[in-house]
Amino acid sequence: MILLNPGPVNLSDRTRNALLRPDLCHREVEFTELQTTIREKLLKVYELESDRFAAVLLTGSGTAAMEAMIASLVPRNGKLLVIENGVYGERLSKIAKIHGIDYLTLNHSWGTEINLQDLVKLLDDNNDITHLAVVHHETTTGRLNNLAELAPICQERNIQLLVDTVSSFGGEELNFASWGITACAATANKCLHSIPGTSFVIVQREALLSADTAPRTLYLDLATYCREQDQGGTPFTQSVQAFYALAEALSELEEIGGWRARHNYYHELASLVRNGLVAMGIKPLLPPEGSSVVLNAYYLPEGLSYEKFHDELKAQGFVIYAGQGELAKSIFRVSTMGAIAHTDMERFLAVIKHVILT
Numbered sequence: 423m424i425l426l427n428p429g430p431v432n433l434s435d436r437t438r439n440a441l442l443r444p445d446l447c448h449r450e451v452e453f454t455e456l457q458t459t460i461r462e463k464l465l466k467v468y469e470l471e472s473d474r475f476a477a478v479l480l481t482g483s484g485t486a487a488m489e490a491m492i493a494s495l496v497p498r499n500g501k502l503l504v505i506e507n508g509v510y511g512e513r514l515s516k517i518a519k520i521h522g523i524d525y526l527t528l529n530h531s532w533g534t535e536i537n538l539q540d541l542v543k544l545l546d547d548n549n550d551i552t553h554l555a556v557v558h559h560e561t562t563t564g565r566l567n568n569l570a571e572l573a574p575i576c577q578e579r580n581i582q583l584l585v586d587t588v589s590s591f592g593g594e595e596l597n598f599a600s601w602g603i604t605a606c607a608a609t610a611n612k613c614l615h616s617i618p619g620t621s622f623v624i625v626q627r628e629a630l631l632s633a634d635t636a637p638r639t640l641y642l643d644l645a646t647y648c649r650e651q652d653q654g655g656t657p658f659t660q661s662v663q664a665f666y667a668l669a670e671a672l673s674e675l676e677e678i679g680g681w682r683a684r685h686n687y688y689h690e691l692a693s694l695v696r697n698g699l700v701a702m703g704i705k706p707l708l709p710p711e712g713s714s715v716v717l718n719a720y721y722l723p724e725g726l727s728y729e730k731f732h733d734e735l736k737a738q739g740f741v742i743y744a745g746q747g748e749l750a751k752s753i754f755r756v757s758t759m760g761a762i763a764h765t766d767m768e769r770f771l772a773v774i775k776h777v778i779l780t
Protein backbone atom coordinates (compact mmCIF):
# COMPACT_ATOMS: atom_id res chain seq x y z
CA MET A 423 0.00 0.00 0.00
CA ILE A 424 1.38 3.42 -0.94
CA LEU A 425 0.50 6.00 1.73
CA LEU A 426 -0.20 9.43 0.28
CA ASN A 427 -1.59 10.72 3.58
CA PRO A 428 0.57 13.23 5.50
CA GLY A 429 2.16 10.68 7.85
CA PRO A 430 2.53 8.03 9.01
CA VAL A 431 4.61 7.33 5.93
CA ASN A 432 5.91 4.34 4.02
CA LEU A 433 9.18 3.26 5.64
CA SER A 434 12.39 2.31 3.89
CA ASP A 435 13.51 -1.28 4.60
CA ARG A 436 16.48 -0.09 6.63
CA THR A 437 14.28 2.01 8.93
CA ARG A 438 11.77 -0.83 9.36
CA ASN A 439 14.55 -3.30 10.12
CA ALA A 440 15.98 -0.98 12.77
CA LEU A 441 12.89 -1.76 14.86
CA LEU A 442 14.23 -5.26 15.43
CA ARG A 443 17.41 -4.25 17.27
CA PRO A 444 18.01 -5.63 20.79
CA ASP A 445 15.66 -4.90 23.69
CA LEU A 446 16.89 -1.98 25.72
CA CYS A 447 16.35 -0.53 29.18
CA HIS A 448 15.93 3.23 29.09
CA ARG A 449 18.20 3.57 32.15
CA GLU A 450 21.22 1.94 30.50
CA VAL A 451 24.19 3.45 28.73
CA GLU A 452 23.09 2.03 25.34
CA PHE A 453 19.91 4.08 25.55
CA THR A 454 21.85 7.20 26.50
CA GLU A 455 24.01 6.76 23.42
CA LEU A 456 20.99 6.27 21.19
CA GLN A 457 19.20 9.31 22.61
CA THR A 458 22.29 11.51 22.36
CA THR A 459 22.89 10.43 18.76
CA ILE A 460 19.34 11.36 17.77
CA ARG A 461 19.56 14.73 19.50
CA GLU A 462 22.80 15.51 17.66
CA LYS A 463 21.46 14.33 14.30
CA LEU A 464 18.31 16.43 14.68
CA LEU A 465 20.37 19.58 15.23
CA LYS A 466 22.51 18.67 12.21
CA VAL A 467 19.51 18.59 9.87
CA TYR A 468 19.55 22.41 9.87
CA GLU A 469 23.18 22.80 10.98
CA LEU A 470 22.39 24.16 14.46
CA GLU A 471 24.99 24.57 17.18
CA SER A 472 24.44 22.49 20.31
CA ASP A 473 25.52 25.27 22.66
CA ARG A 474 22.73 27.52 21.35
CA PHE A 475 20.02 24.98 20.53
CA ALA A 476 18.72 21.79 22.12
CA ALA A 477 16.70 19.02 20.52
CA VAL A 478 14.29 17.75 23.17
CA LEU A 479 12.82 14.30 22.52
CA LEU A 480 9.32 13.34 23.58
CA THR A 481 7.27 10.19 23.32
CA GLY A 482 4.02 11.21 21.70
CA SER A 483 2.66 12.35 18.33
CA GLY A 484 3.32 15.75 16.77
CA THR A 485 0.62 17.37 18.88
CA ALA A 486 2.56 16.46 22.04
CA ALA A 487 5.48 18.50 20.73
CA MET A 488 3.18 21.42 19.83
CA GLU A 489 1.68 21.36 23.32
CA ALA A 490 5.08 21.04 25.02
CA MET A 491 6.40 24.02 23.06
CA ILE A 492 3.48 26.32 23.84
CA ALA A 493 2.95 25.25 27.45
CA SER A 494 6.66 25.35 28.33
CA LEU A 495 7.86 28.47 26.55
CA VAL A 496 5.22 31.14 27.07
CA PRO A 497 5.88 32.41 30.61
CA ARG A 498 3.03 33.26 32.98
CA ASN A 499 3.54 36.97 32.44
CA GLY A 500 3.82 36.49 28.66
CA LYS A 501 1.22 37.01 25.98
CA LEU A 502 0.85 34.90 22.86
CA LEU A 503 -0.44 35.73 19.41
CA VAL A 504 -1.52 32.71 17.36
CA ILE A 505 -1.83 33.01 13.60
CA GLU A 506 -4.52 30.72 12.23
CA ASN A 507 -5.12 29.71 8.61
CA GLY A 508 -6.00 26.06 9.02
CA VAL A 509 -6.69 23.23 11.46
CA TYR A 510 -3.23 23.23 13.04
CA GLY A 511 -3.11 26.97 13.71
CA GLU A 512 -6.47 26.59 15.40
CA ARG A 513 -5.02 23.68 17.40
CA LEU A 514 -2.26 25.99 18.70
CA SER A 515 -4.98 28.31 20.01
CA LYS A 516 -6.78 25.40 21.69
CA ILE A 517 -3.56 24.48 23.45
CA ALA A 518 -3.09 28.07 24.67
CA LYS A 519 -6.67 28.11 25.91
CA ILE A 520 -6.43 24.80 27.78
CA HIS A 521 -3.28 25.91 29.57
CA GLY A 522 -4.78 29.25 30.58
CA ILE A 523 -2.25 31.21 28.52
CA ASP A 524 -3.09 34.83 27.77
CA TYR A 525 -3.48 34.79 23.99
CA LEU A 526 -4.97 36.50 20.96
CA THR A 527 -5.60 35.06 17.51
CA LEU A 528 -5.22 36.44 14.03
CA ASN A 529 -7.67 34.27 12.16
CA HIS A 530 -7.78 33.75 8.39
CA SER A 531 -10.02 31.44 6.42
CA TRP A 532 -8.31 28.11 5.69
CA GLY A 533 -5.72 28.25 2.94
CA THR A 534 -5.50 32.06 2.88
CA GLU A 535 -2.11 33.73 2.87
CA ILE A 536 -1.19 35.43 6.16
CA ASN A 537 -2.15 39.10 5.99
CA LEU A 538 0.99 40.89 7.15
CA GLN A 539 -0.69 44.30 7.31
CA ASP A 540 -3.29 42.93 9.70
CA LEU A 541 -0.51 41.29 11.68
CA VAL A 542 1.49 44.49 12.04
CA LYS A 543 -1.63 46.40 13.08
CA LEU A 544 -2.53 43.80 15.68
CA LEU A 545 0.99 43.81 17.11
CA ASP A 546 1.07 47.61 17.19
CA ASP A 547 -2.29 47.68 18.99
CA ASN A 548 -1.10 45.04 21.49
CA ASN A 549 2.47 45.86 22.39
CA ASP A 550 2.39 43.46 25.34
CA ILE A 551 2.63 40.43 23.01
CA THR A 552 5.80 38.49 23.79
CA HIS A 553 5.41 35.33 21.67
CA LEU A 554 3.99 34.49 18.27
CA ALA A 555 2.95 30.97 17.27
CA VAL A 556 2.43 29.96 13.66
CA VAL A 557 2.27 26.82 11.55
CA HIS A 558 4.95 26.63 8.87
CA HIS A 559 3.30 24.16 6.53
CA GLU A 560 -0.48 24.18 7.08
CA THR A 561 -1.21 20.60 6.16
CA THR A 562 -4.94 21.41 6.07
CA THR A 563 -4.48 22.94 2.62
CA GLY A 564 -0.81 22.51 1.68
CA ARG A 565 -0.14 26.23 2.23
CA LEU A 566 3.47 26.99 3.13
CA ASN A 567 3.32 30.07 5.31
CA ASN A 568 6.02 32.57 4.43
CA LEU A 569 8.26 32.68 7.50
CA ALA A 570 10.90 34.76 5.69
CA GLU A 571 8.39 37.64 5.51
CA LEU A 572 6.89 37.10 8.92
CA ALA A 573 10.10 36.70 10.93
CA PRO A 574 11.44 40.28 10.61
CA ILE A 575 8.12 41.61 11.94
CA CYS A 576 8.73 39.57 15.11
CA GLN A 577 12.43 40.39 15.30
CA GLU A 578 11.81 44.16 15.08
CA ARG A 579 9.51 43.88 18.10
CA ASN A 580 11.55 41.37 20.08
CA ILE A 581 8.76 38.80 19.85
CA GLN A 582 9.74 35.14 20.21
CA LEU A 583 8.77 32.96 17.27
CA LEU A 584 7.32 29.50 18.00
CA VAL A 585 6.70 27.39 14.91
CA ASP A 586 4.76 24.22 14.24
CA THR A 587 7.06 22.56 11.72
CA VAL A 588 5.49 19.13 12.17
CA SER A 589 4.96 18.64 8.44
CA SER A 590 7.93 20.62 7.13
CA PHE A 591 10.93 19.68 9.30
CA GLY A 592 13.34 17.83 7.03
CA GLY A 593 11.52 18.70 3.80
CA GLU A 594 11.33 22.49 3.59
CA GLU A 595 13.75 25.33 4.27
CA LEU A 596 13.97 26.45 7.90
CA ASN A 597 16.44 29.29 8.30
CA PHE A 598 16.86 29.38 12.08
CA ALA A 599 19.55 32.06 12.02
CA SER A 600 17.98 34.67 9.76
CA TRP A 601 14.39 34.01 10.86
CA GLY A 602 15.32 34.04 14.53
CA ILE A 603 13.23 30.97 15.34
CA THR A 604 12.98 30.49 19.12
CA ALA A 605 11.55 26.97 18.92
CA CYS A 606 9.94 24.56 16.53
CA ALA A 607 7.88 21.45 17.15
CA ALA A 608 8.11 18.42 14.87
CA THR A 609 7.70 14.67 14.63
CA ALA A 610 9.51 11.53 13.48
CA ASN A 611 6.85 10.23 11.13
CA LYS A 612 6.48 12.94 8.53
CA CYS A 613 9.37 14.39 6.46
CA LEU A 614 11.92 12.46 8.55
CA HIS A 615 10.38 9.16 7.33
CA SER A 616 10.36 7.27 10.62
CA ILE A 617 7.58 5.66 12.63
CA PRO A 618 5.03 7.44 14.83
CA GLY A 619 5.78 7.57 18.55
CA THR A 620 8.56 10.13 18.83
CA SER A 621 8.21 13.88 18.49
CA PHE A 622 10.56 16.69 19.44
CA VAL A 623 11.05 20.39 20.01
CA ILE A 624 14.14 22.23 18.85
CA VAL A 625 14.58 25.18 21.15
CA GLN A 626 17.03 27.97 21.86
CA ARG A 627 18.62 27.06 25.17
CA GLU A 628 18.29 30.64 26.36
CA ALA A 629 14.50 30.56 25.91
CA LEU A 630 14.33 27.37 27.93
CA LEU A 631 16.28 28.88 30.81
CA SER A 632 14.05 31.93 31.08
CA ALA A 633 10.89 29.80 31.01
CA ASP A 634 12.03 27.33 33.66
CA THR A 635 10.05 28.60 36.65
CA ALA A 636 6.68 27.06 37.46
CA PRO A 637 5.76 24.40 34.89
CA ARG A 638 2.16 24.26 33.63
CA THR A 639 2.48 20.59 32.82
CA LEU A 640 4.24 17.58 34.29
CA TYR A 641 4.57 15.30 31.28
CA LEU A 642 5.19 17.97 28.64
CA ASP A 643 7.60 20.30 30.42
CA LEU A 644 10.49 20.91 28.03
CA ALA A 645 12.86 22.24 30.69
CA THR A 646 12.60 18.98 32.66
CA TYR A 647 13.20 16.86 29.56
CA CYS A 648 16.11 18.98 28.39
CA ARG A 649 17.84 18.96 31.76
CA GLU A 650 17.62 15.18 32.07
CA GLN A 651 18.49 14.51 28.43
CA ASP A 652 21.58 16.73 28.70
CA GLN A 653 22.68 14.38 31.48
CA GLY A 654 21.96 11.31 29.36
CA GLY A 655 18.71 10.40 31.09
CA THR A 656 14.99 10.75 30.55
CA PRO A 657 12.26 11.74 33.00
CA PHE A 658 9.87 9.08 31.67
CA THR A 659 10.03 5.92 29.56
CA GLN A 660 10.74 6.77 25.94
CA SER A 661 9.60 4.91 22.82
CA VAL A 662 12.84 2.92 22.63
CA GLN A 663 12.15 1.01 19.41
CA ALA A 664 10.87 4.19 17.77
CA PHE A 665 14.21 5.78 18.73
CA TYR A 666 16.05 3.01 16.85
CA ALA A 667 13.98 3.73 13.77
CA LEU A 668 14.41 7.50 14.04
CA ALA A 669 18.19 7.21 14.36
CA GLU A 670 18.26 5.08 11.22
CA ALA A 671 15.92 7.41 9.31
CA LEU A 672 18.14 10.37 10.24
CA SER A 673 21.23 8.54 8.98
CA GLU A 674 19.41 7.86 5.75
CA LEU A 675 18.47 11.54 5.41
CA GLU A 676 22.11 12.51 5.96
CA GLU A 677 23.31 10.02 3.35
CA ILE A 678 20.95 11.18 0.62
CA GLY A 679 22.21 14.76 1.08
CA GLY A 680 20.07 16.22 3.86
CA TRP A 681 16.89 18.27 3.79
CA ARG A 682 17.75 19.98 0.48
CA ALA A 683 18.00 16.67 -1.36
CA ARG A 684 14.75 15.52 0.21
CA HIS A 685 13.09 18.81 -0.68
CA ASN A 686 14.20 18.48 -4.31
CA TYR A 687 12.92 14.93 -4.46
CA TYR A 688 9.52 15.93 -3.01
CA HIS A 689 9.46 18.77 -5.54
CA GLU A 690 9.93 16.29 -8.41
CA LEU A 691 7.17 14.01 -7.13
CA ALA A 692 4.79 16.88 -6.38
CA SER A 693 5.32 18.38 -9.85
CA LEU A 694 4.80 15.01 -11.49
CA VAL A 695 1.48 14.61 -9.68
CA ARG A 696 0.38 18.22 -10.20
CA ASN A 697 1.11 18.20 -13.93
CA GLY A 698 -0.52 14.81 -14.37
CA LEU A 699 -3.69 15.76 -12.48
CA VAL A 700 -4.00 19.16 -14.18
CA ALA A 701 -3.75 17.41 -17.56
CA MET A 702 -6.77 15.32 -16.48
CA GLY A 703 -8.71 18.47 -15.56
CA ILE A 704 -8.22 18.11 -11.78
CA LYS A 705 -7.55 21.52 -10.28
CA PRO A 706 -5.17 22.27 -7.40
CA LEU A 707 -6.55 24.24 -4.43
CA LEU A 708 -3.49 26.53 -4.33
CA PRO A 709 -0.96 27.69 -6.93
CA PRO A 710 2.50 26.09 -6.63
CA GLU A 711 4.04 29.37 -5.33
CA GLY A 712 2.02 29.26 -2.12
CA SER A 713 2.28 25.48 -1.67
CA SER A 714 4.71 23.20 0.06
CA VAL A 715 6.34 20.36 -1.85
CA VAL A 716 5.26 18.05 0.99
CA LEU A 717 1.52 17.98 0.32
CA ASN A 718 -0.89 19.41 -2.22
CA ALA A 719 -4.65 19.64 -2.12
CA TYR A 720 -6.83 19.15 -5.20
CA TYR A 721 -10.51 19.56 -5.96
CA LEU A 722 -12.26 16.23 -6.35
CA PRO A 723 -12.92 15.16 -9.93
CA GLU A 724 -16.38 16.25 -10.99
CA GLY A 725 -19.19 13.89 -10.05
CA LEU A 726 -17.05 11.75 -7.71
CA SER A 727 -17.54 11.70 -3.94
CA TYR A 728 -14.43 11.52 -1.77
CA GLU A 729 -15.51 8.15 -0.37
CA LYS A 730 -15.91 6.53 -3.76
CA PHE A 731 -12.69 8.05 -5.08
CA HIS A 732 -10.78 6.99 -1.96
CA ASP A 733 -12.12 3.44 -2.02
CA GLU A 734 -11.36 2.89 -5.69
CA LEU A 735 -7.80 4.17 -5.27
CA LYS A 736 -7.32 2.10 -2.13
CA ALA A 737 -8.40 -1.01 -4.00
CA GLN A 738 -5.50 -0.26 -6.38
CA GLY A 739 -3.00 0.24 -3.54
CA PHE A 740 -3.07 4.00 -2.88
CA VAL A 741 -4.30 5.79 0.25
CA ILE A 742 -5.21 9.43 -0.40
CA TYR A 743 -6.30 11.81 2.35
CA ALA A 744 -9.60 13.64 2.84
CA GLY A 745 -10.06 17.34 3.40
CA GLN A 746 -10.95 18.48 6.94
CA GLY A 747 -14.03 20.44 8.02
CA GLU A 748 -15.80 22.28 5.22
CA LEU A 749 -13.17 21.11 2.73
CA ALA A 750 -14.10 17.45 3.31
CA LYS A 751 -16.72 17.58 0.57
CA SER A 752 -14.62 19.32 -2.06
CA ILE A 753 -10.95 18.31 -1.86
CA PHE A 754 -8.51 15.44 -1.54
CA ARG A 755 -4.88 15.64 -0.49
CA VAL A 756 -1.75 13.97 -1.81
CA SER A 757 1.45 13.88 0.20
CA THR A 758 4.91 13.14 -1.18
CA MET A 759 6.46 12.06 2.14
CA GLY A 760 7.90 8.62 2.77
CA ALA A 761 9.63 5.96 0.72
CA ILE A 762 7.80 6.64 -2.56
CA ALA A 763 9.31 6.15 -6.02
CA HIS A 764 8.62 8.06 -9.23
CA THR A 765 7.14 4.86 -10.63
CA ASP A 766 4.65 4.72 -7.71
CA MET A 767 3.43 8.22 -8.60
CA GLU A 768 3.25 7.35 -12.30
CA ARG A 769 1.10 4.35 -11.49
CA PHE A 770 -1.01 6.53 -9.17
CA LEU A 771 -1.75 8.89 -12.06
CA ALA A 772 -2.58 5.98 -14.35
CA VAL A 773 -4.99 4.57 -11.76
CA ILE A 774 -6.70 7.96 -11.34
CA LYS A 775 -7.08 8.28 -15.09
CA HIS A 776 -8.72 4.88 -15.17
CA VAL A 777 -11.04 5.72 -12.24
CA ILE A 778 -12.15 8.98 -13.83
CA LEU A 779 -12.80 7.44 -17.22
CA THR A 780 -14.82 4.48 -15.98
Ligand SMILES: *Cc1c(COP(=O)(O)O)cnc(C)c1O
Binds near residue numbers: 428429488560
Ligand atom coordinates in the same frame (compact mmCIF):
# COMPACT_ATOMS: atom_id res chain seq x y z
C1 LIG B 1 0.43 16.10 11.45
C2 LIG B 1 0.49 17.48 11.98
C3 LIG B 1 0.46 17.74 13.37
C4 LIG B 1 0.40 16.71 14.45
O1 LIG B 1 -0.46 15.69 14.28
P1 LIG B 1 -0.34 14.36 15.19
O2 LIG B 1 -1.50 13.58 14.71
O3 LIG B 1 -0.40 14.76 16.60
O4 LIG B 1 1.01 13.74 14.85
C5 LIG B 1 0.62 19.05 13.78
N1 LIG B 1 0.78 20.05 12.92
C6 LIG B 1 0.83 19.85 11.59
C7 LIG B 1 1.06 21.02 10.70
C8 LIG B 1 0.68 18.56 11.09
O5 LIG B 1 0.74 18.35 9.77
